Amino acid sequence: MHHLEVRDLNKKFGSLQAVEGVSFSVEQGRLIGLLGPSGGGKTTLLRMLAGLERPDGGAISIGGRNVDALPPQDRGIGFVFQNYALFKHMTVVENIAFGLKVKKWERARIYQRVAELLALTGLIGLERRYPHQLSGGQRQRVAFARALAPEPQLLLLDEPFAAIDAKVRKELRTWLKEMISRVGVTSLFVTHDQEEAVEVADEILIMSQGRLEQKGTPWEIYRAPKTPFIATFIGESTALHDLTTLAPFAEAAVSIANKASLEGHDELQAFVRPESIEISRSHERQPSSAALPGVVSHVQFRGDAWHVEVQVGAQRLTARRPLAYEPLSLGEEVSVLVHRLYLFAGQQSWIVENPFLSLQREKERIV
């Protein structure tokens, strides 16, 4: 039994298909990151889950109960808005207590719950402040406490960190992750920052142009992107124009290309990630048939690594080089070792490991 189930959700604004055929399910207590480019339909999806937007088609059930006919008031959800939408004329305490008063909780119980949430969100001392007297991070926490107060079954957060500066943002998202796992509420949060999604979420849903592209753990999505879009969206993949320049992969690529064209897909797309490329000076590693010769065409310091671009034949590749190694200079001849690349044709995808490399490892093990 899944806690949240979405079946074939559709939404059109005029002629624009904002959400198209989205289906997925979420287990109880999971924290899901909804990731995708701007205009991808993330907010629209979230608003439909909350009942703030009426879907054109599809079904939503929360906690095993179909909520399609229910207004937002009765869905048992908490919503944290992008700009927090705190009630401006109410204090922190009044904001947090609002949902409880609406539900006619007893006074003593409200008092206790609010005190509990104030402590949980670290807002003690700010009880009597109005929203305009709070910092962005504090407002965010009030919004979180307010949404959480009536004990929702599902917490929806629309870009909860968007309006907060980079440093506080990092602290807040760790805080949020802890908080949600402590409370144990199933949560969905929208972001268009992939680092944020990867760091915080148990699972990621990637949406683009209204469609759900892939769902999986951050590692699954990183390791095995299902579509070229995801390969380029998660991590900075480089598209390869001509597979024959990467000699070690040519054979595998040709066999996959044949298989694909048999199935009617003639367009084979290939991507390689900077993290799976190793660049070394010739004396740093034994020459091997797995590696290719290349020429350094650009070097840049990126804080935690060297960002290196190399020209291999007609193909320019982007790679990282650890700071522990000596910096490379422009025009230097290097050996380029590509560990794996991603191939896509139609709906199918393949991860191809460097065949010579695995051969080499095999040998080393035997020796």
Added chain:
Amino acid sequence: MNQRLLQGSLRSLVLLYFAVLVALPVFAVYGKGLSLGWEPFWQSVTHPLALDALWLTVQLALLAALINAALGTLTAWVLVRYCFPGRRFLNSLVDLPFALPTAVGGLMILLLLGPNSWLGQTLTSIGWEIVYRPPAIVIAMVFVTFPFVVRNLQPLLEELDPAEEEASYTLGASKALTFRRVILPALLPGLCGGTLLAFSRALAEFGAVVLIAGNLPGQTLVASVYIFGQVESYNPQAAAAVSVVLLTLSFLLLFTMNALFGRRTAR
């Protein structure tokens, strides 16, 4: 340096303007009203006809202001929230009572509801006499002060964050509760301000009222018309005395309003 000079002269200009157009006339009224001393002032004000006129005016103005509070809120809400053909036209029509000479407003009501009109005759036949009675005065006051509440509320309504309402819904609040607990508090300064202004203005209305009130002393004679009558009968001190009461009332209202909402708007 130039900046300073500019600021200084601007400030003096505003003060001069204020002195000539507001302060001096106000002092003149207070001066005239009290020119013969406290005793005659008190007699003029407590003259039964004056008292009747003042009391009637306050009652009717209050009623008109309350009607406008409700009607104005509704109008502002519809004009801001709903999209319908003719909305812009209606919106510009709201200012009509300010743009028209108020006497024309009075005439319009007379023509619409007067004894010679179809509507007036129908209403009389079912026993509702409107013109030359208090209801007509209230209608005139409502008409003349209609824009205050609407124009005070519109910017506040436009500024409202729709997400605040949605947040309220997701927290379980119904539409009515959301209006009462989330929207109304945000509108309150504008609503009170607009209503007080409408009340102030209704207290003083002359042009529209004089045509349709009947002006029977003790029954349908409002303060402004009473003042006019006193001036006409060469009794400027009594006219000023009643004016002093109206003025003082208006000032009190303005100060209350500022004390209540001034700090918030200043922020």
